[in-house]
Amino acid sequence: MALESAVIQQKVIDQFGLKVADFVQLHDILTFEVAPEAILEVMKYLKEDETLRFNFLTDICGVHYPEYAQERQFAVVYHMHNWVDNVRVRIKCFLPASNPEIDSVVSLFLGANWMERETYDFFGIIFKGHPQLKRILNMDEMTVFPMRREFPLEDGGRTDKDDRFFGRTQQNC
Amino acid sequence: MQTNQLDFIPILMQVGLAVGFVGATIFISGLLGPKRHSANKDKNFECGIESVGNARIPFSVKYFLVAILFVLFDVEVIFMYPWAVNFREMGIEGLLKMGLFMALLVIGFYYVIKKKGLEWE
Amino acid sequence: MSELLLPPEQRYASVINQRRNEDGSELSILNLGPTHPATHGIFQNILLMDGERILDGESTVGYIHRAFEKIAENRPFYQITVLTDRLNYCSAPINNMGWWMTIEKALGIEVPKRVQYMRVIVMELARIADHIICNSVLGVDTGALTGFLYVFQFREKIYEIYEEICGARLTTNMGRIGGFERDWSPAVWAKIDAFLEEFPAVWQEFENLLVRNRIFMDRTINVGSISAEKAMSYGFTGPNLRAAGIDYDIRVAQPYSSYEDFEFDIPVGKSGDTYDRFCVRNAEIWESLKIIKQALAKMPEGNFHADVPEYYLPPKEDVYTTMESLIYHFKIVMGEIPVPLTEVYHPVEGGNGELGFYLITDGSRTPYRLHFRRPCFIYYQAFNDMVKGQNLSDAIATLSSLNVIAGELDA
Amino acid sequence: MSDSSKYTMADAPAGYAGEGFFATKLSDVVGLARANSLWPLPFATSCCGIEFMATMASHYDVARFGSERMSFSPRQADMLLVMGTIAKKMAPILRQVYEQMAEPKWVIAVGACASSGGVFDTYSVLQGIDKVIPVDVYVPGCPPRPEQILDGVMRLQEIVKNESVRRRSSDEYQDLLGSYNIK
Numbered sequence: 001m002a003l004e005s006a007v008i009q010q011k012v013i014d015q016f017g018l019k020v021a022d023f024v025q026l027h028d029i030l031t032f033e034v035a036p037e038a039i040l041e042v043m044k045y046l047k048e049d050e051t052l053r054f055n056f057l058t059d060i061c062g063v064h065y066p067e068y069a070q071e072r073q074f075a076v077v078y079h080m081h082n083w084v085d086n087v088r089v090r091i092k093c094f095l096p097a098s099n100p101e102i103d104s105v106v107s108l109f110l111g112a113n114w115m116e117r118e119t120y121d122f123f124g125i126i127f128k129g130h131p132q133l134k135r136i137l138n139m140d141e142m143t144v145f146p147m148r149r150e151f152p153l154e155d156g157g158r159t160d161k162d163d164r165f166f167g168r169t170q171q172n173c
Numbered sequence: 174m175q176t177n178q179l180d181f182i183p184i185l186m187q188v189g190l191a192v193g194f195v196g197a198t199i200f201i202s203g204l205l206g207p208k209r210h211s212a213n214k215d216k217n218f219e220c221g222i223e224s225v226g227n228a229r230i231p232f233s234v235k236y237f238l239v240a241i242l243f244v245l246f247d248v249e250v251i252f253m254y255p256w257a258v259n260f261r262e263m264g265i266e267g268l269l270k271m272g273l274f275m276a277l278l279v280i281g282f283y284y285v286i287k288k289k290g291l292e293w294e
Numbered sequence: 295m296s297e298l299l300l301p302p303e304q305r306y307a308s309v310i311n312q313r314r315n316e317d318g319s320e321l322s323i324l325n326l327g328p329t330h331p332a333t334h335g336i337f338q339n340i341l342l343m344d345g346e347r348i349l350d351g352e353s354t355v356g357y358i359h360r361a362f363e364k365i366a367e368n369r370p371f372y373q374i375t376v377l378t379d380r381l382n383y384c385s386a387p388i389n390n391m392g393w394w395m396t397i398e399k400a401l402g403i404e405v406p407k408r409v410q411y412m413r414v415i416v417m418e419l420a421r422i423a424d425h426i427i428c429n430s431v432l433g434v435d436t437g438a439l440t441g442f443l444y445v446f447q448f449r450e451k452i453y454e455i456y457e458e459i460c461g462a463r464l465t466t467n468m469g470r471i472g473g474f475e476r477d478w479s480p481a482v483w484a485k486i487d488a489f490l491e492e493f494p495a496v497w498q499e500f501e502n503l504l505v506r507n508r509i510f511m512d513r514t515i516n517v518g519s520i521s522a523e524k525a526m527s528y529g530f531t532g533p534n535l536r537a538a539g540i541d542y543d544i545r546v547a548q549p550y551s552s553y554e555d556f557e558f559d560i561p562v563g564k565s566g567d568t569y570d571r572f573c574v575r576n577a578e579i580w581e582s583l584k585i586i587k588q589a590l591a592k593m594p595e596g597n598f599h600a601d602v603p604e605y606y607l608p609p610k611e612d613v614y615t616t617m618e619s620l621i622y623h624f625k626i627v628m629g630e631i632p633v634p635l636t637e638v639y640h641p642v643e644g645g646n647g648e649l650g651f652y653l654i655t656d657g658s659r660t661p662y663r664l665h666f667r668r669p670c671f672i673y674y675q676a677f678n679d680m681v682k683g684q685n686l687s688d689a690i691a692t693l694s695s696l697n698v699i700a701g702e703l704d705a
Numbered sequence: 706m707s708d709s710s711k712y713t714m715a716d717a718p719a720g721y722a723g724e725g726f727f728a729t730k731l732s733d734v735v736g737l738a739r740a741n742s743l744w745p746l747p748f749a750t751s752c753c754g755i756e757f758m759a760t761m762a763s764h765y766d767v768a769r770f771g772s773e774r775m776s777f778s779p780r781q782a783d784m785l786l787v788m789g790t791i792a793k794k795m796a797p798i799l800r801q802v803y804e805q806m807a808e809p810k811w812v813i814a815v816g817a818c819a820s821s822g823g824v825f826d827t828y829s830v831l832q833g834i835d836k837v838i839p840v841d842v843y844v845p846g847c848p849p850r851p852e853q854i855l856d857g858v859m860r861l862q863e864i865v866k867n868e869s870v871r872r873r874s875s876d877e878y879q880d881l882l883g884s885y886n887i888k
Contacts, residue, residue, distance in 0.1 A: 027399060027638045056526060058641075059650060061665040077652070079639060079667075083540075086547050090639065111529025114675045122363070132298040137356035137704045138829060139794045146364060146828055153361070153368050154826050161826070205735060207808040207873030211888045218778055218805050220327020221798030222338070225303040226310065233319040233345050328798055329748065331777040336750045336795065357795045358750050361827040376824060383752040427755070446762035453759070464756055464848055701751045 003085040005030040008052060015045055029079075031090040039078075039093050040103045046080060046089070047108055054080040054089060057105070060115035062123040066149045073097035074125055078105075095125060104130035122147035238290045249278050302340040302352040309342060309350075319345060324686070328357050332690040334431055335700025339677070339689075346685045351678040355671070355704050362705040366664035370629025371397060371471075374664065378651075379465045381666060382702040385424035385645035386466045387416045387456070392642030394469050395550055396651040400638045401471070401605065408596035409473040410552040411589045415486065416459070416468065417551075417642075418582040418589075422493075423452045424645030425533075425575040425582075428697040432572055433504055435694040436513045441500050448496060451489050458482040471631075472606045473599025486590065494583060501576055511569065518680040518692025519567035528679075529672040532647025534696060537574045538566030544643040556588045568688075568695040575697075605631055629659045639667075646670050646697055670702040718866075732870045739783070739809070740862040741771040746782035748802065750789030753816035756848040757788050765851040770858050779806040784861060785838075788848075790818035791831045803838040804887055809873050811865065813857050814840045817847040839881055 008030055009023045019038040024031050034042050046054040058079040065073055072094040081088050093102055104127035105112045116127040117136040124145035127133055135142065144151055154161075217224055256263065256271050263270075285291060297305065303323060310321045326332065326339040333339075336357040342350040362377050369377075378393040379386030391413045398405060405413075426449050430442040453463040458481050460468040469475065504510045520530075525538040535542060541560045545553045561577030563570030599606050603622045612619035625631065633655045641650040647669030656662040677696065681689040718737060720729025745767070749757055760767050761775070776782045779802050791799055803812065814834050817823030820843040822832035834840060841864055844857035872878055882888075 027636065029639055031637070057529060058648065059639075059652065059665070059667040061652060063654065063663045077665075079650070079652070083542055083547070088639070109529065110524070110527045111672050111675070114671060115529075118671070134299055135356075137359040139356075146361065151828070153364050153828070155822075155828050155830070155832055158826070158832055205731075205870060209808045209873070211804070213801070213804050213888070216805070218780065218802075219325045220329045220338070221801040222325050222327045224325065225307065225323045228322065230320040230322055231318055233315065233317050236345065328795065329777065329802060331775075335754075356792070357798075358790045358792050359794065359829045360790055360792065360825040361829050365825070365827060380752055380824075383755055427758075443763045446759065447764060450759065450762075450764045463759075463850065465752055 003051065003082060003087045005087075008087070008089060011049070011052060012042070012045075016042060026090070029088045029090050031092065033092050033094065036076075036093045036095055036102045039076075039091070040105060040108075042091065043078065043080070043105055043108055052082065053084050054082045054087075056081045056083055057109040057111055058088070060105075060112055060119060062119040062125055062147070064123055064148050068094075070098070071096040074100040074123055076102055076119060076125060100125040101128055102126075103128050104133075106130055121145070124148070235293060242285060242290065246278070246282075249275070302354075306340070306342045306350070315344065321349065326689070326693075332435060332693060333698075334694065335698060335703065337674070337698065337700060337703060339693075341686070341689070343686065346687075348681050348684055348686060348689055351681065351689075353674065353677055355674070357704065358700055359704040363663075363665060366661055368660060370659045371631060371633065371661070372626070372629060374661070375467050375469075376465075378666075379467055380701055381668065381705055382424070382645055382649070382670070382699050383464055384427050384699055385420035386464060387420040387468050388424075388642060388644050389649060390466060390468045391417055391551070392640065392644070392649055392651055394471060395642065396638060396640040396653055397471055398600075399640050400636045400653055400655060401602075401633065403472055403600055403602050403605065405472060405551075405600050406596045407552060407594045409598060409600070411593050412474060412478065412598065413469070413551045414553065414556070415586050415589045418585045419452050419455060419486075419489075421643075421645055422579050422582050423449050424697075425579050428645075428695070429504075429572055429575050430500070432514075432568070432691065432694045433500075433510070435690055436510055438504060438507070438510065441503050444496060445500050448489070448493050451485070451493070455482060455485045455489065458485060470599065470606055472602045473597070475607075477598040483590075486586070490583065490587060490590075494580075497576075497579060505573065505576070513687070514568040514572060514691055514695070516565070517568045517684065517688040518695065519565050519570075520676060520680050521566065524676070524679070525566060525673075528676040530647070530676070531669050531673070532644065533574045533578060534566075534571055534673055535647065536560060537563035537570035539564055544641050544648055548641065550640070550642065555592065556585050558582075558585050558588075568691050571695040631659075633657060633659075641667070644669060646699065646702065647673065649702075666705050668702045668705055670698045671704070674698050674703060732868070733866070735870055736866040736868055739868075740865040743770070743772055743784040743811070743858070743861065743865065744774050744776050744782055745772045745784045745786050745858075746777065746779060746802070746806070747775055748785055748787045748799065750787075750791065750795065751818070753788035753819070753848040756851060757786065757815070757854060760851040760854050765855065767855065767858065770855065770862065772858065779803075782806050783810060784858075785810065785812045786815055786854075787812065787819040787834050787840075788815040790823065790825055791834050791837075792829050793831050794829070796831050796834075796837050799834060800837050800887075809868070811841045811861055812838055813842045813844060813861055815844045815854055815857060816849055817845060820845065823847055837885070838887075839885060 005025055012020050016038060019035040020032055020042065022033040046052050058081045061077050063075040063077060065075060074095040074097060076093045076095065078091040079088060095102060102125065104116055106116065114136060116130055117133060119125050120127060120133055121135045121137050122145060134140065138146060252274065253271065256267060306323050313321060322343050324341045324343045326341060328336045328338050338354040339351050341348050366374050366377060375390050375393055378389040381389050426445050430445045433441040456466050457463055459478060460466050520538055522539045525535050526540060530538065531542065539562060541562045543560045546560060558581040561574045561581065563574050603618065605626065607626055608619035608622055613623045635655060635657050637654045639650055639652045641648045648667065649669060650667030652665040652667065653661055654663040674696065677693065681692055718729050718733035720727055747754065747757055759765060785803060785806060787799065814820045818825060819834050822830050824847065831837065842857050842861045844853055846853050
């Protein structure tokens with residue numbers, strides 16, 4: 001692999017300094033954290049730099065960390081992939097619980113359109129600059145964001161299922 | 174009623190019976206089958222979604238042109254079937270007649286090409 | 295920006311009222327809706343039509359959204375394979391194997407060579423089954439029903455192989471952490487050999503039926519084409535991307551489960567249209583057959599599961615006789631397997647592209663967060679770009695060649 | 706010709722046979738005719754739909770039971786085969802398709818998801834289609850084997866054979882539809 005994690009780390013730190021932090025190698029994928037307001041420049045840099053050449057956005061997903069501090073409760077995780085040197089990188093941005101907002105990367109990758117709509121649909125993370133940010137998988141009339149931890153999994157309206165027989169009590173599900 | 178006209182009565186009965194049977198079965202099955210009409214049921218079906226707008230809108234004329242020309246040349250092919258069956262007995266004289274018939278239609282086809290009737294874009 | 299938030303019907307209604315074509319014909323809205331026979335699954339496209347030509351379109355998905363990722367957060371690790379084979383149910387074993395490999399990567403378990411070869415055979419059979427459905431149904435959509443009836447017979451043969459291995463036909467729930475739940479009976483090997491003998495002739499016949507068929511070529515060449523850059527930008531992977539000309543295949547880019555031991559080449563198209571997608575999937579079936587033959591030839595000896603007692607269910611005799619097996623048995627069945635605190639992303643080459651599992655564990659009995667990178671969901675957004683300006687019948691052929699599976703689309 | 710000893714002839718309904726004539730109840734005749742020409746509407750949403758493709762294909766061949774023609778429009782459909790998970794977003798569409806089917810109509814809920822929400826007891830899945838439309842036959846399985854789907858169709862054929870001609874206009878049928886507030 002021509003491109004080593006150290007090379008990526010060094011180049012990104014030189015370019016962005018304090019905005020990037022916490023580099024760690026998790027199972028052959030370099031993971032680092034980016035400040036939410038700098039995500040667009042970091043991804044543009046990763047995409048257009050000659051040596052880095054991360055030309056493919058593999059995936060965007062959201063994660064809800066309710067036990068973290070107030071301003072780090074929502075994470076948006078970007079996976080990028082460099083097809084030439086076959087290297088993957090994972091970028092995490094932590095957002096405050098009060099108003100989770102981040103720039104949309106649809107301008108860089110067209111594929112991000114629906115991925116961001118799905119993350120909005122599940123977690124309520126607003127993607128600024130997204131052409132059509134509305135619910136994609138759930139019913140449009142749904143007001144709650146279902147993937148947040150406090151939202152119950154089971155369908156509330158179900159009457160025929162007696163939790164006592166399923167070993168379910170209030171606290172374990 | 175002359176005698177030869179009397180011979181036609183069984184044929185008429187046969188025709189009446191045939192048409193009558195068809196009409197009766199359709200009519201009786203209409204009676205037997207349950208019918209249910211409601212506002213929601215009589216709306217036109219568009220994959221289960223509320224249909225928007227009206228389907229009876231003026232289409233561009235090229236679809237109609239293609240359809241009519243197809244019918245026209247299809248009928249021409251139907252005329253060729255009887256000729257193709259006894260092609261040998263009719264010999265050259267049959268060939269000339271059919272050639273003349275087709276030549277007329279080719280002139281029509283040439284006219285359509287010139288008028289760009291089949292031009293799609 | 296806010297105008298795009300309106301439902302598509304209202305947006306298009308305003309366009310219809312203003313615009314009159316010069317020859318007086320008007321535009322109309324067509325709903326290629328959820329229960330349409332051409333959409334092999336449940337997704338909806340609202341199309342703005344000028345006669346037969348599509349001017350604009352918008353897709354609505356989520357009609358069988360079953361909240362897989364929410365369920366995955368409440369189920370122990372062994373119960374999640376039931377979810378994975380309902381993602382892309384045309385090639386369920388690939389998803390299962392992908393999930394098992396993700397967990398083995400997280401737990402750091404090394405699987406014996408024999409199991410890796412067995413997994414390769416199962417995954418390639420599933421890829422053949424997936425491509426059989428896609429290409430034969432593309433034939434049905436362009437009017438060639440006979441191919442479907444003949445070729446589906448062989449998908450039944452693959453179902454029989456799966457039944458011998460794990461008892462289920464479609465949603466297989468196959469394998470365990472570290473290998474397979476039982477060794478393959480001789481019937482499995484016999485059925486695979488029988489399949490390898492009979493299938494190539496029938497598949498060649500199916501190919502001859504369509505590849506050089508004048509009507510099929512007219513219906514699919516230059517239909518729904520997409521350029522390589524646009525495909526990459528939209529996040530295409532799998533046969534649809536290779537049809538556009540990029541030879542990205544995870545089996546070669548990041549070989550897993552000892553794919554590097556096999557020689558097979560990656561079929562690549564040129565213009566990314568429906569015909570290329572059909573031919574790429576055809577060629578991939580020939581490659582998969584080649585891989586299965588090589589795997590059968592070089593099948594190493596060894597155990598059919600790794601020696602990891604705290605994750606792999608011990609055999610019943612041991613459970614009744616030895617104490618450790620009883621404890622392991624009890625912990626595994628109750629879902630209390632020791633899982634370290636990790637974060638792992640493992641991609642697998644599924645039937646439709648790169649199927650990725652992004653797993654975050656916090657040491658408890660259930661994953662903290664499990665995200666499926668679903669190829670169908672990502673490349674289906676390009677559908678409206680691909681069919682703009684084409685006829686409705688082209689849109690149906692394009693949709694069928696994209697092989698969008700509703701289960702994977704809205705997990 | 707095939708030797709007729711192997712094949713069993715379908716038995717005629719109960720009736721009075723005299724010299725050269727055979728008399729039976731009208732509902733039996735109509736039921737027999739309907740039972741062997743049930744045109745299915747394959748409402749296939751997920752995995753059960755692929756299993757129904759196997760049932761339609763040449764190996765299991767649902768056409769042997771008179772369901773040769775798959776009608777995707779409800780206008781010519783008699784039997785609504787709901788196969789696969791029905792999400793809450795899909796429920797109004799399922800109801801609309803059911804309402805627009807021609808009378809007499811029957812519904813088979815194929816698979817655990819259609820019968821009761823199945824494995825997916827979540828916020829977005831309708832827990833069983835009988836909350837939205839009346840169902841005649843439930844086929845268990847996830848997905849049910851093609852033989853099970855055919856068994857469901859045969860069960861429905863028994864129901865159709867014994868259904869009286871006046872059922873659709875009887876008042877308990879109206880109450881049934883009323884309970885689903887289908888006018």
